[in-house]
Amino acid sequence: MEQISRREFTKRTAAAGLAAALSSTRILGANDRIRVGFIGVGNRGDQVLDGFLAQKDADVVAVCDLWQPYLDFASKKIGTSPQQFKDYRKLLDMKDLDAVAVCTPDHWHALQMIHACQAGKDVYVEKPLALRVAEGRRMVEAAHKYKRVTQVGLMRRSGPKLKEAAEFLRGGGIGKITAIRSFDIQNEWPNGLGNPPNGEPPDGLDWEAWLGPAPKVPYNINRTFYRFRWFYDYSGGQITNFGTHYLDFSHWLLGHDAPLSVTAIGGKYAVEDNREIPDTAEVIWAYPGNTLITFAQINANGAPPAPRDCNMEIRGTKGTYYMNWNGYEVVPDPVSGMDFPALSPLDRAANDWRKSHKAVIEPRKIEEDDATPQHARNFLDCVRSRETCNCDIETGHRSTVATLIADIALKTQMHLQWDSEAERFTNSEVANRHLNYHYRLPYKLPEV
Numbered sequence: 001m002e003q004i005s006r007r008e009f010t011k012r013t014a015a016a017g018l019a020a021a022l023s024s025t026r027i028l029g030a031n032d033r034i035r036v037g038f039i040g041v042g043n044r045g046d047q048v049l050d051g052f053l054a055q056k057d058a059d060v061v062a063v064c065d066l067w068q069p070y071l072d073f074a075s076k077k078i079g080t081s082p083q084q085f086k087d088y089r090k091l092l093d094m095k096d097l098d099a100v101a102v103c104t105p106d107h108w109h110a111l112q113m114i115h116a117c118q119a120g121k122d123v124y125v126e127k128p129l130a131l132r133v134a135e136g137r138r139m140v141e142a143a144h145k146y147k148r149v150t151q152v153g154l155m156r157r158s159g160p161k162l163k164e165a166a167e168f169l170r171g172g173g174i175g176k177i178t179a180i181r182s183f184d185i186q187n188e189w190p191n192g193l194g195n196p197p198n199g200e201p202p203d204g205l206d207w208e209a210w211l212g213p214a215p216k217v218p219y220n221i222n223r224t225f226y227r228f229r230w231f232y233d234y235s236g237g238q239i240t241n242f243g244t245h246y247l248d249f250s251h252w253l254l255g256h257d258a259p260l261s262v263t264a265i266g267g268k269y270a271v272e273d274n275r276e277i278p279d280t281a282e283v284i285w286a287y288p289g290n291t292l293i294t295f296a297q298i299n300a301n302g303a304p305p306a307p308r309d310c311n312m313e314i315r316g317t318k319g320t321y322y323m324n325w326n327g328y329e330v331v332p333d334p335v336s337g338m339d340f341p342a343l344s345p346l347d348r349a350a351n352d353w354r355k356s357h358k359a360v361i362e363p364r365k366i367e368e369d370d371a372t373p374q375h376a377r378n379f380l381d382c383v384r385s386r387e388t389c390n391c392d393i394e395t396g397h398r399s400t401v402a403t404l405i406a407d408i409a410l411k412t413q414m415h416l417q418w419d420s421e422a423e424r425f426t427n428s429e430v431a432n433r434h435l436n437y438h439y440r441l442p443y444k445l446p447e448v
């Protein structure tokens, strides 16, 4: 078991090019088992691990985390004494490893994913893909350059019923979709995460390694396990955490993968803890084809959005699609046309026509289980076939970008115009400066 030192990181990163040149991709025979390593086995890593352990043709042979109790928990669950690491580059040095799953906090995704590509591993990487747009683009380039199979952890893409739903919606199932509203609603008032003081990290936690490329700050428990998502150095907050799922589903059903513009407003209005991200925010994206998408973050009140408890509300001219985590309900809209003041026979006729006009689509209701195991299955199938996964790196990047630029709109309080080809804003150089950030030395976003 090893700790990582910054000096060691520089030395080993300098050797990464050589390692990449030496690494070879194992050619998998039909009967070969796929050997997988996990980087990050906390909350999500544990769920994704379950998804991989459910597959009959793969073995999880190595686990890496900075926190020994999580390593031990994962090893016990796997049951076949996987190799344990604290330095992910040692795990990547394993020549007989075919693939890795990266389930660390967002600020580590780019480095670990690109290094994995350079080491000849296929990569399953959690969403949001990256902390900044430029990192995500570099990850796409790395996957292409090193010919890696990639899957981004937007697992709904592998849910068969949600696939059917996306096709139904894209095919005009609820008419023309003009508005999609999505939500993160929970009451965290008044204390939220609390206000713990800075202090010393617990024994065995390498705080320096946890920070990695992020700015050096004193240890605070709220910046670590799970809670990091309320701090901008490691996460885009709930807009990227939940928003990436919603924007990804929106992209899928609209057939568009980038907004034309975005604006956002919000702040810490009620919750009194040491989080950085707002407890209250509203984002609006404009999409090609005249669809507005919104994301509402309401963390000081927990009442579900009326009229149904849902995460997404997709409004078409013929009906509404209410989506929960895995299920959905389509509710036909019976109203067609306007209700006129019935002053003339012409208006009365128009009203009569409207009243006689019933819903033109059928209601439907579907529940689906969490699709993480199917997402892992799809990844492993593609590792064998070298085909493109259901949520490959470019797809995951574009869904992540929509939310990363929303955070920039929130920080700059602007209505930003987005050029999705150039991946730059066309009306603000200030906003463009947020597309990348300087890694803390000696960390460096790898050239590919």
Ligand SMILES: NC(=O)c1ccc[n+]([C@@H]2O[C@H](COP(=O)([O-])OP(=O)(O)OC[C@H]3O[C@@H](n4cnc5c(N)ncnc54)[C@H](O)[C@@H]3O)[C@@H](O)[C@H]2O)c1
Binding pocket: 039, 040, 041, 042, 043, 044, 045, 064, 065, 066, 067, 070, 086, 088, 103, 104, 105, 106, 108, 126, 127, 128, 153, 154, 155, 209, 210, 212, 224, 225, 226, 227, 241
């Ligand atoms: N797809 C989904 O529905 C879903 C759900 C939850 C979380 N996520 C994503 O999963 C990622 C992890 O979130 P989480 O909730 O599991 O956080 P977590 O804090 O519970 O787990 C992260 C783990 O990574 C480890 N880690 C940190 N730096 C490391 C490094 N350099 N090397 C090795 N291990 C390191 C930590 O010790 C921790 O155990 C985030 O990107 C999050 O957005 C996705």
